[in-house]
Amino acid sequence: MRFFHKQRDDGNTRMKFFHNLLNIEKKQTTFDKIQGYDDIKEIVKRALNGSDTYNLIFIGSPASGKTLFLEGIMEIRKDAVYFDATNMTNRILDILEEKRPKIICIDEIEKASKNWQEKLLNFMESGRIKVDQQKKSYDFIINGAKVFSTCNDISRLSKPLQSRFRKIFLPKYSQEQFLNVCEKIMQKLSPSIARYIGAKVYETDGDVRNALQVGKLVERNDGPEDIERIMNTLMRYGADRK
Numbered sequence: 001m002r003f004f005h006k007q008r009d010d011g012n013t014r015m016k017f018f019h020n021l022l023n024i025e026k027k028q029t030t031f032d033k034i035q036g037y038d039d040i041k042e043i044v045k046r047a048l049n050g051s052d053t054y055n056l057i058f059i060g061s062p063a064s065g066k067t068l069f070l071e072g073i074m075e076i077r078k079d080a081v082y083f084d085a086t087n088m089t090n091r092i093l094d095i096l097e098e099k100r101p102k103i104i105c106i107d108e109i110e111k112a113s114k115n116w117q118e119k120l121l122n123f124m125e126s127g128r129i130k131v132d133q134q135k136k137s138y139d140f141i142i143n144g145a146k147v148f149s150t151c152n153d154i155s156r157l158s159k160p161l162q163s164r165f166r167k168i169f170l171p172k173y174s175q176e177q178f179l180n181v182c183e184k185i186m187q188k189l190s191p192s193i194a195r196y197i198g199a200k201v202y203e204t205d206g207d208v209r210n211a212l213q214v215g216k217l218v219e220r221n222d223g224p225e226d227i228e229r230i231m232n233t234l235m236r237y238g239a240d241r242k
């Protein structure tokens with residue numbers, strides 16, 4: 001009797017093992033979700049692994065995958081911190097002081113005020129954060145931090161700040177790349193429908209987010225005419241004519 005029990009347990013354990021294995025295989029990382037750019041993914045991973053400081057900035061038009069890269073970095077390094085430069089407050093100083101993070105992600109850095117850009121430059125030069133304010137003063141050092149950042153327009157950063165970063169320009173997608181991205185992000189639809197939407201959107205503004213918005217309205221049995229009609233309606237009412 002004992003023997004049978006043991007056998008059944010082993011069977012269950014084995015089942016669980018394979019179940020877990022399959023789940024692990026299925027779980028996609030954020031980097032897996034980024035279509036293409038295997039070469040850049042390699043650079044980012046190497047920059048993260050290395051012991052030296054390394055500052056990278058992703059530059060590109062809207063929906064070129066810049067924030068996705070920061071999300072991927074945040075997932076790889078759980079100790080990383082993320083700031084949205086459109087909303088820089090003193091809370092950031094508190095977080096830096098408290099956590100002393102070695103990986104700092106700053107999204108849309110060109111939106112940070114001149115004042116914040118200067119603070120960041122000083123930090124990237126010396127590792128020191130020294131800010132005197134009415135309510136609270138900060139003076140601390142984070143050695144060897146790496147900064148990963150994004151921006152649409154690099155010319156809005158001061159030259160000294162630009163020079164602290166290794167720049168990665170994400171070019172506009174070619175049509176083929178655009179269709180591949182659409183296929184990847186619209187997995188609920190068949191590849192041919194996703195690519196059809198991609199081709200149509202590429203003809204207009206080539207914005208991945210727009211393709212995604214069309215894709216969300218498309219149902220399984222829809223064909224090209226339905227997609228065309230949906231897109232026309234969205235375009236007809238999309239412009240603000242006041």
Ligand SMILES: Nc1ncnc2c1ncn2[C@@H]1O[C@H](COP(=O)(O)OP(=O)(O)OP(=O)(O)O)[C@@H](O)[C@H]1O
Nearest residue numbers: 033034035061062063064065066067068181185208
């Ligand atoms: N290479 C890609 N692989 C997978 N999805 C992509 C890719 N490029 C763009 N996308 C899609 O486009 C959306 C926008 O990407 P992301 O937020 O990274 O753009 P961004 O470059 O940060 O744009 P913005 O300048 O407006 O902030 C993502 O949610 C994703 O669905």
Ligand SMILES: [Mg+2]
Nearest residue numbers: 066067107150
């Ligand atoms: Mg972004």
